[in-house]
Amino acid sequence: MTPKILSASPRGFRLLLLAGLAGILMACGDSDDDDDNGNGDTPTATPSSIQLEARSGQREVVLSLDENTSVNDSLEILWSQDPDCDWGANHQFQCGEGSGSAVLSVEEDFVDIDEEANEVTIRADEDGLTPDRPHFFVVQHGGEQSNRAAARPYVLRFDGNIYATVEQGGYLYAGGAFTQLRVQTGGGVAVTARDGEPVGGIPQITGFSAAVYAVEPDGDGGWFIGGDFERVAGIQQPFVAHVDADGVLSEDWSPRLDGPVRALSRKGDTLYIGGDFSEAEGEQRYQLAAYSTGQGELRDWKARVEGSEGSTARINALESVDGAVYVGGEFSRIWQHPDEDNDEARPHLAAFDDEVGRWRDGFRGQTLSSNDVVHAIALSGPNVFVAGEIESEDAAGLAAFRALGESNSGERVGEEGWPGGFDLDGAGTAYDLEVTDSHLLVAGDIDGYVTAYDLSDDAYGERDEDWLPAFSGPVRAISHDGDTVYAGGSFSDVDEQSRSNVAAFSRDADDKATLREWNPGAGGEVLALAAQGDEVYIGGDFRQASGFRREHLVAMERDTGRVALDWTPRVDNTVLALEASEDRLFAGGRFENIGEYKRRYLVAFPSDDQGEDGPGFVPEPGDAFPAPNHFVYALAHDGNETLFAGGGFWQVDDEERGRLAAFNLNGGGPSLEGSFNPQLNSTVDSLAYVDDKLYAGGTFTQADNEDVGRVASFNVSSRSLDDSWGVGVGDGAVNAISVADDRVYLGGSFDTVWKSDSGDELVIRPLLASWDHKGELQKWDPQLEGGAVRTIQHAGDDDVLYLGGQFDRVAGRPRGNLAAVRSGSAQLEGWEPSANSEVYTSVLSGADGATPLLFVGGAFSEISDALRSRLAAIRADAGEGDRAETKW
Secondary structure (H helix, E strand, C coil), rough: CEEEEEEEEEEEEEEEECCCCHHHHHCCCHHHCCCCCCCCCCCCCCHHHCCCEEEEEECEEEEEEECCCCCCCEEEEEECCCCCCCCCCCCCCEEECCCCCCEECCCCEEEEEECCCCCCEEECCCCCCCCCCCCEEEEEEECEEEEEEEEEECCCCECCCCEEEEECCCCCEEECCCCEEEEEECCCEEECCCCCECCCCCCCCCCCEEEECCCCCCCCCCEEEEECCCEECCCEEEEEEEEEECCEECCCCCCCCCEEEEEEEEEECEEEEEECCCCCCCCCCCCEEEECCCCCCCCCCCCCCCCCCCCCEEEEEEECCCEEEEEECCCCCCCCCCCCCEEECCEEEEECCCCCCCEECCCCCCCCCCCEEEEEEEECCEEEEEEEEECCCCCEHHHHHHHCCCCCCCEECCCCCCCCCCCCCCCEEEEEEEEECEEEEEEEEECCCEEEECCCCCCCCCCCCCCCCECCCCCEEEEEEEEEEEEEEEECCCCCCEECCEEEECCCCCCEEECCCCCEEECCEEEEEEEECCEEEEEEECCCCEECCCCCEEEECCCCCEEECCCCCCCCCCEEEEEEECCEEEEEEEECCCCEEEECEEEEEECCCCCCCCCCCCCCCCCCCCCCCCCCCEEECCCCCEEEECCCCEEECCEECCCEEEECCCEEEEECCCCCCCCCCEEEEEEECCEEEEEEEEECEEEEEEEEEEEEEECCCCCEEEECCCCEEHHHHHEEEEECCCCEEEEECEEEEECCCCCCCEHHHHHHEEEECCCCCCCCCCCEEEEEEEEEEHHHHCCCCEEEEEEEEECCEECCCCCECCCCCCCCEEEEEEECCCEEEEEEEEEEHHEEEEEEEEEEEECCCCCCEEEEEEEEEECCECCEEECC
16 A cells, blocks of 8 residues: 655645555565665654654554644655655655655545644544554655654554444444453553553564563663563564664564573673573573674673573573673572583572673672572662562561672671561562662562662661552562652552552652552553653563553444544443344343443443434433343344343343343333243343344253253244244254344354254254254254354355354364355355454444454454454455455
8 A cells, every 4th residue: 555645734634645656554665775784774864853753542643743843834744664664855755666756636534633732643544544553654844854753553452351242323332341441562562651651653562472571771762672472563573672762673683592581681782681591593591691782693691500400490580780790580500601510509699790601709608598589689789689489587588698899798688787677578479679769679479569678878778668559469560760660560459549550659758659640551460660761661461551441341433443432331240242223222241230320231222312423322321121130141122122131030120031031112111021931941142033033042941841952933923932943952052043045043062953843863063053944954064163153144145154153173174263154055265364262242244335344252362363352353255255354
């Protein structure tokens, strides 16, 4: 796709389209590799008075100009997904296959201008930016060119499973077990120190566990990161990487290690690395290595440690200072020189010179015990402090040794030199240390989760009991910048205020800690923190960060995936079923309250008569339904004034209803229909209404006191069981029902189905089977292998069924929980997006000639290696070339 140049004038914006390029926003490459490094050239704009900042937003990017440049000037804004694009001047920027020769003026509706704020907003609409991809921007004006700025029009992702979806009025509604919507990041993200918003291109950290265990500032706005990841921004760079201030991976800095990295320490132009690896650049290393920070060259430094018998060493902590590298972790012996046989016992803590890797003989004294583990090292004054799993008569979690250069170097410090004591109480494991100008901060799974020791001359080593905030769980990482302290770990509240695993505190003149509003949030445990300039890098075992709260129900624009920010129903527990009519949105599940309104297991949201834009339903509930006494798992609407609900209940209000009930919607409020009470003997998991027929599936084996096979058909007009429809499955459950072309398709966790209406004969049909409208079993058999089919969508024009669930093979071919088969022949289609975990729900949409999309929800975190947390929109073209592009 073709990069666009945006022009602004007092009359408004116009896009100047460069014709002839190889596609809008395609990944561009520098064709002029001036320094012959094989990687293209990082753009170096002509020095300019134009200063540009870019902010990432939900499916948009906001560009801010400084006071010297106005959005009302004649501006040109260029962008690309390639940071090494040769921006050039006067429209002649070189990206990929070259620039165009013609300029066409075209009105576009995906650009907004805010004159008062001096900002330009560019949205990720169909003709705008590409959703969830890093973009790089340059502004040209009057022959000058701005700095390059980076941002990502991110798509928000869910922190809990999606169990139900429905589309209505251009919006997709999703319900499930989520409470937060976040930005997909992988295990690391840089955010502003001001408000916690993600900065730069937000490169996604993926592969392996995608966790970031260590981070080190590069001194120039960028970061070295280490962990158990495979890719950064989609580029292969396992275990350790460098990203610049814009979030661009430095591809010419590419160490090759064979295992995870857990510790980093930079000194000058050398980065020391520790972890679980045994090779660097194919050379033997002993969980320790050193690289140049410039070109990524492996240093000759070869410090050597060894694990106890039968175990491999692990390095958890590094600290480089004054010609030495202090090393902590899980090891039992160290070598005087890696190429010599002179070794000795030195459990878990050692010091090496920073040039060759020889041990520093002066640092030996009293050692740790063989059962201890070191997680962190910090130096302050005469002492080297170590935190970890440290147990002795007078210590739990913390110990101190005299530093190199002291007269008694290496000796363990007793309470006479540290009056606050080393017993941290609690579980006794400390994970991180931070030295501020006034305190030593100890973080861990300890009493209070953070302990502070005074470093002032008149109270050295004493505990400061007044400094500390109250965390709700362990703190795994702690860092500071000036008067601000950052803490990360596994907690949900600090000082009784909501904070998702990361928080910041300001210190006042009396060194008291005050919780800041800063609240970026992380979707899992935070393990590493570092501050630099106006930014903070957060690393850990999470996949999402930032975002906002949304409780179990959300509305999104169908075409873009943009979350409706003003639509905020507060559902207090999981939503399991959704259904929509023109004037109501229905939800069923495990909830009991919608905000301050009591709505047990079933609710309707009325239409919004006043809303011209946004979702078509108000976020407050309508009149209460008669309340089921147990969860609602399935819903179906007859297109008029009846809603059917199925689940695990056996009463509605005080009236008996066996797992299936009908509600009349006509009149003063929903009411229970007295004429419909089929009395099923077990749960209803699926419902479908078609042409005066209600189909119910689940685990029940009786309906109206008649034997059935986990599925039943009811005549809606007469509210009676259709006992002539002899369809059933022999085991498991029926979780999905689709009716099309006089066929009924059942999906579920079964292996066998009824051959005849008595159920006496069974036929093997794993997970999926079909009957005609008379109840005769069809030979149709796609031959699925796995656990269950949870959802079926029929594309009538293409004669295709889209399947979702938990399965790994269809017709003998691999499929990852998603597949498309012919509804007539059962032939497997080539359409094969792969979800890495179960799919629970789907909606097929393609109204008004729009690109057909299959919206899928479930427990997955990836679709065909693209990060998609539990909800995705996939192009549904199985009948036309088998395209399966993930749209958002």
